[in-house]
Amino acid sequence: DIQMTQSPSSVSASVGDRVTITCRASQGISSWLAWYQQKPGKAPKLLIYAASSLQSGVPSRFSGSGSGTDFTLTISSLQPEDFATYYCQQANSFPTFGQGTRLEIK
Amino acid sequence: QVQLVQSGAEVKKPGASVKVSCKASGYTFTSYYMHWVRQAPGQGLEWMGIINPSGGSTSYAQKFQGRVTMTRDTSTSTVYMELSSLRSEDTAVYYCARAGSQGSYYYMDVWGKGTTVTVSS
Numbered sequence: 179d180i181q182m183t184q185s186p187s188s189v190s191a192s193v194g195d196r197v198t199i200t201c202r203a204s205q206g207i208s209s210w211l212a213w214y215q216q217k218p219g220k221a222p223k224l225l226i227y228a229a230s231s232l233q234s235g236v237p238s239r240f241s242g243s244g245s246g247t248d249f250t251l252t253i254s255s256l257q258p259e260d261f262a263t264y265y266c267q268q269a270n271s272f273p274t275f276g277q278g279t280r281l282e283i284k
Numbered sequence: 285q286v287q288l289v290q291s292g293a294e295v296k297k298p299g300a301s302v303k304v305s306c307k308a309s310g311y312t313f314t315s316y317y318m319h320w321v322r323q324a325p326g327q328g329l330e331w332m333g334i335i336n337p338s339g340g341s342t343s344y345a346q347k348f349q350g351r352v353t354m355t356r357d358t359s360t361s362t363v364y365m366e367l368s369s370l371r372s373e374d375t376a377v378y379y380c381a382r383a384g385s386q387g388s389y390y391y392m393d394v395w396g397k398g399t400t401v402t403v404s405s
Binding site for chain 2: 179210212214216220221222223224227228231233265267268269270271272273274275276277278
């Protein structure tokens, strides 16, 4: 299995801040990577696929980059509704997820 | 609109089986694969397997091989996930999620709300 490792595990930030979350794959996955947002008690929501493509309806303040083994999710200017947990997921083979990054209000 | 409606919460005893349903609407059921993903309390997401609603073929995560069965009923646009030999570690929220059309059927673009399965004696 391909292991996905996210960092940090949690981060505190303020509204308006720029935040970056990192995801590393245990082997190369080209650009087969997705990012999801999950709020408490809710199902995950697809934000980014193919490492950098924005899913329809997702605000443009979300962006993704990377290829191979190293990827990032950036939120350019945090909004109150962005405080949630974020997961990366590799789509190169049977899916595996990172452990999640909890984004909290400072 | 595209929607996945899952069955209600279940409480099961260790050793029993559970069958969770996921009814799709708003799109052509047989055109999109369907995933099952679970999430234990306070934990991350764990992929269980995928089914092709068109032909019924399945692929399961090795961890669940021999214990999970995914099936579909095209007449009702419903997929099912049955997990047997339940143990306390299977207590989790179980999600169905549609495989996206974004170049890989391993992306999940629409999710059900989840079904809570509690395993307790």
